[in-house]
Amino acid sequence: MRIIAVDDEALMLERLCRCIREAAPQAELISFNKASDCLACVKEQRVDVIFLDIHMRGMDGMELARQLKLLRPQINIIFTTGYSEYLYDAISQIRCSGYILKPVTTEQVARELENLRHPVLENRQDSVYIQCFGNFEVFVEGKALFFEVAKSKELLAYLVDRNGAVCTNGEIVAALWEDDADHYSYLKKCKKALLSTLADAGCSEVINSHWGGMGVNKEAFQCDYYEWLAGTARGINAYHGQYMAQYSWGEVTNASLSMK
16 A cells, blocks of 8 residues: 655654554555645555645645546545544545544544545555556556557557457457548557557556457456456445546446446
8 A cells, every 4th residue: 555644744744654654554655745746746656545734835735635636536535634624625525535633643544544435456566557447547566657659548448448358450440539440550559559568567468469459468457447347345436437537438338337
């Protein structure tokens, strides 16, 4: 589990970090005293939980939380504050995981970590984790994977959506470019870019490539969508009405998820 602690007051941040280490000694803990540094970190790395002060200089905790939710809809935000009047907005607008009134204690931190709004998949570090709920993202050893060719990321998303089935070039073009035959040459470039990106990240085994088609190797990664299909509690709890939100073709699967 990767946890971030944010507070612009040094003594409060030190106390918060001590409580987190006592409550979750196996977790990876990163601390910041500036909202901008936290935001930059979440853009680059997979983060499971953020303990966040509300009253801070510059960007306050509520605004930071809104931006974090746009980046990572499934992130668990636990507010740590001396003010109770923000509780309603924190729950109704931010959909926070928890709310702790200062002074923070180890017992409070432990209780919040045991009751996270978005369950944390075990053994995610040192592996490939694919997030389908919210925006589609790929994480390798906890860090967001960068795709130099954006359409290659969408190609991988579609293959994940197809649940391991081998997809033909025609099927892929029809889904990603609405059957525009002029894009067959671009698909070839996207395939090459996708395989190169995965190879550079040390996870080539994610893709099974065949003549005229390709699919994913479901045994090579963890995925919230596949957890949902398997009926696990953490998979079901991870779904909150959004599926691969940046891709319009994902609406079909999302409709099916919502009905079930």
